[in-house]
Amino acid sequence: MTQAELDNAYQAMQDTWYEFIQAGQRAVSVQELECLYGLYISSVEDYNRATASSPADEAQMKPS
Numbered sequence: 001m002t003q004a005e006l007d008n009a010y011q012a013m014q015d016t017w018y019e020f021i022q023a024g025q026r027a028v029s030v031q032e033l034e035c036l037y038g039l040y041i042s043s044v045e046d047y048n049r050a051t052a053s054s055p056a057d058e059a060q061m062k063p064s
Contacts, residue, residue: 005050006051
């Protein structure tokens with residue numbers, strides 16, 4: 001995965017979290033909050049998979 005794709009996955013995760021927090025402040029229904037939380041968890045899992053399979057991360061982790 002390229003750095004741009006990792007950045008996009010990270011941004012998607014952040015955006016989903018922001019939407020979840022905003023919904024909580026608007027006092028939406030519990031069902032809507034559960035749905036948004038599920039979307040957030042999915043975006044976190046996507047990001048974690050992307051970083052785990054990224055060769056860029058492996059290069060950064062190797063000692064010099």
